[in-house]
Amino acid sequence: MLTLTDTPRIYVACLAAYNNGFLHGAWIDADQDAEDIRKEVREMLKTSPAWKIGDICEEWAIHDYEGFEGIRLSEWEPFETVSALAQAIADHGxxxxxxxxxxxxxxxxxxxxxxxxxxxxxxxxxxxxxxxxxxxxxxxxxxxxxxxxxxxxxxxxxxxxxxxxxxxxxxxxxxxxxxxxxxx
Incomplete structure (x- = not known):
């Protein structure tokens, strides 16, 4: 079975920051409910450096992921899918x-x-x-x-x-x- 370090995670980036030359995002554990993932994304967007230059930070993309054992995710994979996959991997390996x-x-x-x-x-x-x-x-x-x-x-x-x-x-x-x- 998976160990704590093998928990499926996604790296979600703020696209406003990315488009302005900043790398800003957060690694988020994916084996939680989709709404909890959304909350963490909103928190990450609130701290984006793009706000300081007057940009609106509301768009995101999944720029990396780990622990999905070869399953490929898209940049805009629905969080319901990400959560369900991560929970299935956590449950079944x-x-x-x-x-x-x-x-x-x-x-x-x-x-x-x-x-x-x-x-x-x-x-x-x-x-x-x-x-x-x-x-x-x-x-x-x-x-x-x-x-x-x-x-x-x-x-x-x-x-x-x-x-x-x-x-x-x-x-x-x-x-x-x-x-x-x-x-x-």
Missing amino acids: PAFAAYYSTVTYGDRVADTVARFEEDYRGTYDSKKDFVMEMLDECGTLDAWEAAGMNLGYIDFEAIARDWFINDYFAEPAPNYQIYVFAYQ
């Missing part, structure tokens, strides 16, 4: 980000979070390891052994290839592992 980067359902992040929770099967060393664990959990390996089958003769790699054609897909995970998801 980088597996959610890998899923979101591959599969997005509808316009709402909440729809993708719901599907992720249904589709995510875990982190494994290989597709073969996933297949073996699933067969073991449902008792198939024990049944095969009880029937006198030598499991050493079963091509689990071939079974994995078949399963990952239509029923499952995998995304890279850290440490040479994979995240496994079901197709719905």
Whole structure:
């Protein structure tokens, strides 16, 4: 899971300051409600040096972000989307980000979070390891052994290839592992 330093954050800049040659903005924790993010942006805009030269400081842009695990944000990403993504990453870790980067359902992040929770099967060393664990959990390996089958003769790699054609897909995970998801 994420540590405190991995909390998704956005750097929001004052565009009036930027257009006048000043770098003024704030890093904001993104895993809070959208309205709380807006409040922090308003506070940042109030302290902009562009006010001192008579400019109006009400426009902003997201100029940087971190902790989103490869998910790309636009400069004007809605704070509702930023908040929902950050909260999903905080709740589910980088597996959610890998899923979101591959599969997005509808316009709402909440729809993708719901599907992720249904589709995510875990982190494994290989597709073969996933297949073996699933067969073991449902008792198939024990049944095969009880029937006198030598499991050493079963091509689990071939079974994995078949399963990952239509029923499952995998995304890279850290440490040479994979995240496994079901197709719905």
